Amino acid sequence: MSVLNRLTERVIRAVEEAEFLDAPAGAASRAVTRLLPPGRPKDLLSGTWLGHALHPALVVVPIGSWAGALYLDLRGRQTDRTGARRLVGMGAAAALPAIAAGVSDWSDTLGAERRVGFVHALVNNTSLLLFTLSWVARRRGNQAAGVGAAVLGAGFLGLGAWLGGHLSYARGVGVDTTAFEVLPEEWTDVAAVDEVTTAPLVADAGGVAVMLLREGDRIRALQDRCTHRGGPLHEGEIADGCVTCPWHGSRFRLSDGAVVRGPATRPEPAPQVRTVSGRVQVRRFPDEPGSLRQNPVMPPER
Numbered sequence: 001m002s003v004l005n006r007l008t009e010r011v012i013r014a015v016e017e018a019e020f021l022d023a024p025a026g027a028a029s030r031a032v033t034r035l036l037p038p039g040r041p042k043d044l045l046s047g048t049w050l051g052h053a054l055h056p057a058l059v060v061v062p063i064g065s066w067a068g069a070l071y072l073d074l075r076g077r078q079t080d081r082t083g084a085r086r087l088v089g090m091g092a093a094a095a096l097p098a099i100a101a102g103v104s105d106w107s108d109t110l111g112a113e114r115r116v117g118f119v120h121a122l123v124n125n126t127s128l129l130l131f132t133l134s135w136v137a138r139r140r141g142n143q144a145a146g147v148g149a150a151v152l153g154a155g156f157l158g159l160g161a162w163l164g165g166h167l168s169y170a171r172g173v174g175v176d177t178t179a180f181e182v183l184p185e186e187w188t189d190v191a192a193v194d195e196v197t198t199a200p201l202v203a204d205a206g207g208v209a210v211m212l213l214r215e216g217d218r219i220r221a222l223q224d225r226c227t228h229r230g231g232p233l234h235e236g237e238i239a240d241g242c243v244t245c246p247w248h249g250s251r252f253r254l255s256d257g258a259v260v261r262g263p264a265t266r267p268e269p270a271p272q273v274r275t276v277s278g279r280v281q282v283r284r285f286p287d288e289p290g291s292l293r294q295n296p297v298m299p300p301e302r
């Protein structure tokens with residue numbers, strides 16, 4: 001492990017274990033949750049309508065704008081100053097919806113993820129403040145102060161991006177939490193038909209928890225782990241052909257797992273179901289294209 005790697009590991013571990021952050025982060029999270037209950041505004045910010053988290057798509061605009069401005073600053077041409085100033089301003093304006101989407105995502109986290117996300121937000125907001133000051137300084141003709149603030153802002157931006165990357169790539173925030181749950185390829189016995197009622201039943205399908213219930217004369221099956229943050233769907237409310245996750249209120253259609261309401265952005269995997277001799281059997285859909293959802297995981301092509 002390199003010196004840099006050891007250092008970053010130590011820093012991130014310190015943030016993840018910083019319990020003193022829990023009080024302010026918890027209060028902020030509760031305030032956001034009160035402001036953004038399950039519903040359309042929350043879905044809009046989550047990216048439910050897009051089928052993908054919105055925050056990572058939005059952050060490219062401020063990052064790109066500010067990187068472009070810094071490039072123009074580095075070239076040092078007098079004629080580039082107006083363009084650089086406009087890019088700094090555009091980045092600051094575009095940061096606002098990106099922050100709103102990020103805050104909404106963050107409010108549904110706990111523990112280490114909440115702490116890292118809290119620091120990620122503080123660092124990125126500091127970056128926004130510095131780029132805003134940079135824009136003001138440039139407007140007033142103070143180029144040196146404008147460039148200085150932008151360089152400082154870029155440093156915070158890089159730190160914030162690292163923390164955000166850690167949240168996604170190391171902690172899996174925003175990742176479909178069923179991505180690595182591998183349902184059996186073969187029909188697998190999970191319960192007696194008589195056991196399945198209109199109340200959810202959790203069954204084991206080759207190590208994957210599956211929620212079974214009866215809807216009319218059909219038996220429905222969904223993976224039990226909510227794709228959003230892993231909530232137990234069998235503890236949720238069943239109504240109108242849907243299950244509502246007890247954790248953050250995502251609603252999935254029982255017949256196919258489609259997202260009816262967010263904040264989830266990914267549908268709930270719905271295994272195939274059949275009954276044979278009074279037993280319920282499930283299996284994953286045979287046309288599953290994702291290699292990480294297959295077992296054994298497909299080796300890289302050579």
Ligand code: FES
Pocket residue numbers: 108226227228229230231245246247248249250262263264
């Ligand atoms: S875990 Fe968040 S809605 Fe299910």
